[in-house]
Amino acid sequence: MSSIRETWEKRAKANQYDLAGVLFRNLSIKANKAIHNWHWWIVKQILLPRIPSGGRLLDLGGGYGRLGSLVSRERPDIELVGQDLALSYCRLYRDVTPCVQGSMFSLPFAEASFDGVLAITCLMYGQHQVFEALKGIHLVMKPGGVLLALDPGKEMQQVISFVRRRKSESPTGGIGFRLAEYISACQRAGFRIVSTGGNPFLSMALLMPGVAASSKQKVEALLAWVSRRDQFESGYSALALHRWMLGVKESAATAFIG
């Protein structure tokens, strides 16, 4: 068993449906909820409107179905398929929908069989082979299909590790990507980038002394306020801890709006 898989099997067993298992272990529940709400906003507003009724959506590295369960409630007309490296997470995900255990590097799906792929903090575990993973994802998508990928930014990870005096890599073996390398890996794999974003406002707020670990009501209000800024103002910046992009597998002209 790979060491990344072992780590995730242990995490899944220890954390089950806990947000801290798939988000940040050292953040307060309020801070993780703010990140979770922002992730869901992107999925709901940016990805789901592009998935046709009756379409198939793959939740790659979907964990226990944190976002998948919301997708299936919001869009019961979509056929959602889960996938994760950790069997323990797949078992939890199966409460929502079928979930296949395996690696993003060898997807057991037919070519051109998905209208969309959701990859939230998953490609980061592809580490320096992320391009290989993206090529496999591209293969299982239909022309015109959309990929929503969200991963940590390397620049902000380094700032945080400097401030907090700890390693910049994630404890579960993931890495962050630099601004240009994330987009370029996606483009080289055959995706046209149509939209991008990030959470620089929330990232800066979490760096303020006492905020990340606080469970105070006023901190919750602050995090909700900054997250709204991240929704409506372009945030694909070096200051964002999490950055996302929406890529389309097609050659038809599509405007870049991010």
Ligand SMILES: C[S@@+](CC[C@H](N)C(=O)[O-])C[C@H]1O[C@@H](n2cnc3c(N)ncnc32)[C@H](O)[C@@H]1O
């Ligand atoms: C940070 S969690 C995110 C889970 C889920 N996407 C979410 O946002 O709630 C990362 C997930 O990626 C999975 N993972 C790690 N390496 C993977 C790989 N090579 N293929 C598929 N999934 C992988 C882990 O098991 C874990 O569930």
